[in-house]
Amino acid sequence: MKALFLIVIYLVAVALPLVLSAWVGGPPRQFHQELASGLGILAFSMILAEFILSGRFKSISNGVGMDVTMRFHQIMARTALAFALLHPFLYQGTPSGGLRPWDPTRELTITTEFSALSTGIAAYLLLPSLVVLAIGRKQLGYKYETWRLLHGIGAFLIAILLLHHTVSAGRYGSQPLMTWVWLVLTGVAAGSLLSVYLLVPFLQKKHPWRVTSVVQLTPKQWELIVQPEGHPGLDYRAGQFVWLNVGHSPFSMKENPFSVSSAPAAGPAISFMIKELGDFTRTVGQIRPGTLAYLDGPYGNLSVDDRTEPGVALIAGGVGLAPLRGILRQLRLTGDSRKVKLVYGNRRFDQIAYREELDAEGAVFVLSEPPDTWNGEKGFIDGSLMDRVFSEDEFREWVFVMCGPAIMMDIVENHLIERGTPSDRILSERFDYD
Structure with missing residues (x-):
């Protein structure tokens, strides 16, 4: 229910500038020109909303989960990019003023004021660069801290450039009401950055x-x-x-x-x-x-607190054991009566962490490169292993919590769905999304 509420809030916030622009706009133009303006308006409002979908606001990420928040953030960023790239090419007609060297056919520009167009051109070039750098961060090999700084600065710069371009070159953005709307929305986006980079650290300093x-x-x-x-x-x-x-x-x-x-x-x-x-x-x-x-x-919301299922299945791969160990220890320390099964996969024997502690819990250890003396499960955490560990009733009635490599979680999630596990009983968390 909370996820649906947040989605409605997002759609209203993103569509608001478009609705207001239609209300205050002048006489209608040809369809392709109105479509061009609409795509530009949606792209800008979606870009501003991305500042809120950064994963650093608990009311959002804790409500629907970090997985959902970050995946939605990525999808909307790429959708906004597609709208922004298409937006200028739909303008056709005869703008006022003289020719521009980049637009000899007068198909792209709606104004000949270079100051108004230059910020739009700069944002047009910067936005795809920002998205590509985010997608290829690991492949490019630069530090996470460096990427985070560049990503924040780049996003803020794009917002400022688009604000100027929208209110200077836009038919609708130049309307007094819309100018104020864009100023407020951009201010909210900038405020979210200030909150993450200044307010939160200030509060942290008081709680070392x-x-x-x-x-x-x-x-x-x-x-x-x-x-x-x-x-x-x-x-x-x-x-x-x-x-x-x-x-x-x-x-x-x-x-x-x-x-x-x-x-x-x-x-x-x-x-x-x-x-x-x-x-x-x-x-x-x-x-x-x-x-x-x-x-x-x-x-994050990778938690089994307040859930009513009779059992908890914990599926961990490598360092993905970390949050699941916390859940297991909490269940034991609070005397929780629910049944628990832990499946823990690694490549080698010497990679098993907390082995004695987990062995006492009856954990199922899985090794893809086991030693010759290994008597436990061999291979990977896949559908056949899940079938050996869990019964039909457990598939249908238990809650399954997993954290680990993306490929492992994809395989397990797909198998759980095939075995009839409801999607709301499958909890997972990823820190990599591409």
């Missing part, structure tokens, strides 16, 4: 944390534990994640999302299971106890 322990779990996985300093800690649900900043100012860009692997019932200390993958994670082992840290969260 200290690293109390850094322990190596496997050859490339670490457990990092932080303790609140001078405050009661974080109000979170098992399975959620936070943005973690260790050893830097809260105003720096050096923060990364990590799932919480501890349970709220265990006390105020929070633990993370971190795998060496990127620039920060490769240095986790060098962090010393006492190092200052900051947390922004909690985010």
Whole structure:
């Protein structure tokens, strides 16, 4: 229900400028020209809405899930890009004034004022670059912090350029009412950036944390534990994640999302299971106890709190164990009577984290490259393995929670649907979307 409500709010917000433009506009033009203006208006309003769909607003991402929020963010960004790229090519007719060297046929421009057109041209070139860089971030190999900074600056610059272009060159945007509407919407978008980059860090500075322990779990996985300093800690649900900043100012860009692997019932200390993958994670082992840290969260809705299913199935792949371990520990610490089964996949034996703890819980370990002495499950977490672990009744009645490689989650989700598991009983979380 909340997801439907948020979708309605989004559609109303995005369509509002279009509706108001039709109300205050002049005599109708040819259809293709009106379509061109409509696509431009929708593209701009969708771009401004992207600032809110960044995943850093709890009322959205915690309500519908980070997966849904970020996927919707990506789809709408690409839709806005398509509208924006098509928008100028639908203008045909004879604009006032003289010829422009980039438009000898007078088909593209609706004004000959270069100041009004230049900002639109700049945004037209910058927007696809921003989208392509976001899609190919990992392939291009630059640091996450660098990408995040460039992405934020680029998005803000596009918004300012489009604001000027819309109110200067647009037939509808130049109307006094629409000028104010665009100013307000752009202000809201800019305010969301200020909230993320200034207000939240300011509040974080008043609630610091200290690293109390850094322990190596496997050859490339670490457990990092932080303790609140001078405050009661974080109000979170098992399975959620936070943005973690260790050893830097809260105003720096050096923060990364990590799932919480501890349970709220265990006390105020929070633990993370971190795998060496990127620039920060490769240095986790060098962090010393006492190092200052900051947390922004909690985010996500990968939680089984308040659910009524008779059993909980936890499907983990690699470091995806982190939030599921938090859920498992919370269930045990609170004396929850629901049945629990944990399936945990890795490539090698030495990659299994918390092996003794999970073995005591009856976890099903799966190795794709097992040693010769291995007597457990071999291969991958797929449909046939799921059929061996879960019964028909469990497929129909339990809630399934998973976190791990995207391909694993896709395979498991598809098999669960085939076996009759309702979609609202399949919970998953991804940090990679392309």
